[in-house]
Amino acid sequence: MCQLLAMNCNVPTDIVFSFTGFAHRGGRTDTHHDGWGIAFFEGAGVRHFVDHQAAIASPIAELIKQYPIKSLNVIAHIRKATQGQVALENCHPFVRELWGRYWVFAHNGDLKDFNPTLDGPFRPVGNTDSERAFCFLLQQLRERFGDQPPAMPALRAAIRDLVHVIARHGTFNMMLSDGTALFAHCSTKLCYVVRKHPFDKASLADEDLSVDFSQVTTPDDRVAIIVTTPLTTNETWTEFAPGELKVFVDGLPQPE
Template sequence: MCELLGMSSNTPADICFSFSGLMQRGGKTGPHKDGWGIAFYEGRGCRTFHDPFPSADSEIAKLVKNYPIKSRNVICHIRKANSGKVCLENTHPFVRELWGRNWCYAHNGQLRGIKKKLKLAHFEPVGTTDSEYAFCWLLDQIYSKYPKPPKQDGKIALLIKELCHSLSQFGVFNILMCDSKYLYAHCSTKLAWVTRKAPFGKAKLVDEDLSIDFCHRMSPDDVITVLATEPLTANETWQRAQKGDFLVFKDGLQLSIK
């Protein structure tokens, strides 16, 4: 299956350390050799890098690993293709504009029969994956209920939660999604997260012989949550989401949804 990586932070931060670990799984320590992609939000802007080649050998992955792009919301995906051929248009994360905001989404899992059962209206997939199809359906549903954004952000989160539950009836639906302000996550099978805040300690990657001492890199007020399909570090306490969990993060902190 594919691997997801996400970050929510209260201050622009780089994701080089976590990305470094994840990229090893793209053809080296993991079987996810069918491309990878990453999206960095910077304000309302969203910068993406996509590569249909294995991340472990990718020139673009080397750039992202060594060039500390600072962002408050990041979504990354490495792919083990199971629906749709290996090509650029099938490489996550997918991005669409709704309400003048960049929406970005990456999916891990398979959704059987979704193309026959769910109809699309305004948003159409460019590629052939069930993942992008589900993303277009999600945005269609949001747009059809709210042609303009509702005043209370909580209404959007509640709607997305319901839509994720509907989509998970079709199969495995582990996702990360961001509208430039909130990072949404849904867990069908696997998703873990760790929130780093003061006092900061050391962390050691599972997939590479690399450690980092966050106390030298973070300010006392920094709060960062990293989400991943499987924990990326060996010596931190990751929380594991349960089947059906829908999570929302903003500024590095988990919010409660009512």
């Protein structure tokens, strides 16, 4: 199984603290050493970093830990290969364009016998179940809504339908973002925390490191962190229910 991390905020925020703990799971505090990746939305653009080296050995991961890229939506992934060999084209997150927006996707889990007909414009480059699921999702969204994106309620309902179709084939914890919202689906394991005023000190579970967020934030900042297992030891993380899809906008889970 892989590990997922995502961030959704109301003001551009760097992910250095959370990524530092998360990256340790890529070969040090956990066994996920078959590559890693991270994608940051910056306006409509995306910075996309993937590496098939273990996150703890990667010069690019080192850069990310030191370079505070500020973003409203970030998705990161550390891979333990279940399907598809260790190769760059199989590293998450994947990035594709639909409706003139980039979409970023990462998956944790294992899908059995998931071979949808991909006869539209989204074809896998690598050979993972995950990239097939992403192509299927985008193909279906384009088929349902045509050339224009729908309003959020219809988009959310469609994504919920589609992730449930995919999840019939196995474990499908996933993160998806178009830069305006973050969609997180839990099959088995996902939790989140919303950091907001009054900010407090947080201590990483995977490294001896703390940060006092009150020193680096303003009272209006709001940051949701969604992750496979809690990153910190002294914050209250909320578990997703199995089968649950949450949508985060401006650092908050949206009501149904």
